[in-house]
Amino acid sequence: MNGKVAIVTGSSRGIGKGIAQELLASGTKVIxxxxxxxRLQEAKSNMINISNEVHYFCCDVTSSLGAKELIDFAIQTYxxxxxxxxxxxxxxxxxxxxxxxxVFERVMxxxxxxxxKPTIYGLEYLKKTKGSLVFISSVAGIRGLPGLAPYCASKMALRSFAESIRIEESKSGIHVGLIYVxxxxxxxxxxSISADGSPVVLDDRSGKKAQSISYVSKKVLKNIKRRKFITTLSFVGVLNAFLQPRVPLLVERLIILSSKKFEEKSK
Ligand SMILES: NC(=O)c1ccc[n+]([C@@H]2O[C@H](COP(=O)([O-])OP(=O)(O)OC[C@H]3O[C@@H](n4cnc5c(N)ncnc54)[C@H](OP(=O)(O)O)[C@@H]3O)[C@@H](O)[C@H]2O)c1
Incomplete structure (x- = not known):
């Protein structure tokens, strides 16, 4: 990873920030x-003690101009x-x-x-370096779940997008990874976004069974180093990924039976 250049979209907080820290610690230059x-300035100041090869580019990646400028910034910088x-x-x-x-429109x-958008503008440069293109999905992208339809649909769409690119670029040597977090x-x-479109603040998860950001970030780096396609995290994710293609109706039954518990967990 040493000396490589990475962009992590949405990295001023949460999992993206954790991945950026992990990349910096491995010697990668990070945007x-x-x-x-x-928030970006604060995240950058927190990371300077790991490496000073960290910059930021403030933009909305859902805008074509923003996504293009983000990629251009990495190329101009490094x-x-x-x-x-x-x-x-x-x-x-x-x-x-x-x-x-x-709500569906906003989540999609x-x-x-x-x-x-960042993928379209970034692909030509990733092809030159035979680099890695990684999508952060969710175990909610393995099958449709109750109360999360827009989110599940958006994460499932990433799967087919990643599959198409893998085939289209099979000769260019780029790595495409998909992480089910x-x-x-x-x-x-x-x-999060509630059904009526208003913002809803999620409950703190410190007392609940949740993976740490550092664990998830390390798994993302492992996916890149091994150039794997799919990495599925958490016991429930691995179980779901195994059972869903084989016995989808059983999985559906199990989800219906545990839907109360599931609702509590995803608050
Ligand atoms: N946390 C979980 O339990 C979990 C589980 C499975 C999968 N995931 C996935 O992991 C990823 C990160 O989740 P998280 O929990 O770390 O999220 P988070 O804490 O809400 O952080 C999201 C980050 O993305 C930035 N962002 C949001 N929209 C943006 C946009 N349009 N353009 C540019 N930046 C944008 C936010 O900063 P600004 O708001 O300042 O733009 C922030 O830095 C997501 O794809 C999520 O679906 C999370």
Missing amino acids: LNGRNEE GRLDILINNVGVSSRGNVVDCEPE NSNFMGSV GITEIEHNKE
């Missing part, structure tokens, strides 16, 4: 990204791009019957288009 400049991690994502809460259509725009600790005041 942080987010929409809030103050002259190359070896790793693009599409981490930006927002979750939603609420059953389909209660959801405003606009953030999680799907927010990964598609399980329930992970969150930073204070992380917001």
Whole structure:
């Protein structure tokens, strides 16, 4: 990883920040990204003690111009791009019957288009370095789950997008990775979108069974180093990925039986 150049979208906090720290510790030069400049500045100052090869570019990756400028910034700063991690994502809460259509649009725009746009502009540079293109998905992207339909749909869309690119670019030597992340600790005041479109602050997960950000970040680096396609995290994720293609109706039954517990966990 030493000397490589990485962009991590949505890295001013949470999992993206953890991945950026892990990359810096491995000798990679990192471009942080987010929409809030103050948060980015703070994240960068926290990382300077790991390495001073850290910069940020403030933009919304769901905008074509923002996504293009982010890639251009990496090329202008370091002259190359070896790793693009599409981490930006927002979750939603609420059953389909209660959801405003606009919630689907916002979640798809953030999680799907927010990964598609940096990828389109970054691919030509990743091809030059035979680099890594990584998508941060979720165990909610393995099968449709109750109360999370927009989120599940957006993460499932990433799967087919990644599969198409793997085939299209099979001769160019780039690595495409997809990480199914399980329930992970969150930073204070992380917001999700409720069924009516208003923001909802998620409960603190410190007392709950949640993976640590550091664990998830290390697994992402391992995926890149081994150039694996799919990395599935958490026991529930691995079990779901194994059972879903084989016995989907059994999985559905198990989810219905545990839906109360599931609702509690995803609050
Ligand atoms: N936490 C979990 O339990 C969990 C589980 C499975 C999968 N995941 C996935 O992991 C990823 C990160 O989740 P997280 O919990 O770390 O999220 P988070 O704490 O809400 O952080 C999201 C980051 O993305 C930035 N961001 C959001 N929208 C953006 C946009 N349009 N353009 C640029 N930056 C944007 C945010 O900064 P600004 O708001 O300042 O832009 C922030 O830095 C997501 O894809 C999520 O679906 C998370």
